[in-house]
Amino acid sequence: MITHPPGLHAFTLVAALLPSLSASHAAAQSHIDLSKLPPPANQPGLAYASDIKPIFDTSCVRCHGAEKPKAGLRLDNLADALKGAGKTRVILPGNSAQSPLVHSIAHLGPEDHFMPPPGNKAGIPRLTAEQIGLVRAWIDQGAK
Secondary structure (H helix, E strand, O other), X not given: OOOOOOOHHHHXXXXXXXXXXXXXXXXXXXXXXXXXXXXXXXXXXXXXXXXXXXXXXXXXXOOOOOOOOHHHOOOOOHHHHXXXXXXXXXXXXXXXXXXXXXXXXXXXXXXXXXXXXXXXXXXXXXXXXXXXXXXHHHHHOOOO
């Protein structure tokens, strides 16, 4: 009978499962139908302070502001918005189609990530296609 050091079987099992875990993570990302995203606005020179912050102030900051930001995400200033939530970046400058924030505001992907949440207590309506388009164009332009 061959003996193995303690923990070797667990290591072997984890090593065997890693490819399938990666595949299931990729599958979770792939369930978002990007064709349902409103197109980016055709407006050059968008800036956080003048074009995006007013949208966030109206629709996001009540829950993602300085006081007790949900999920650790603050959208009340550019620096914190770009940091994201914990270790997760929600804005990927130059790539709005893959930015989790865009998926959330467009109500694509897991329903528990929809922002603002449907039926929220504050009665904040869903962002319009035009607002989502502005956010997308701003991100595609570098999120500055």
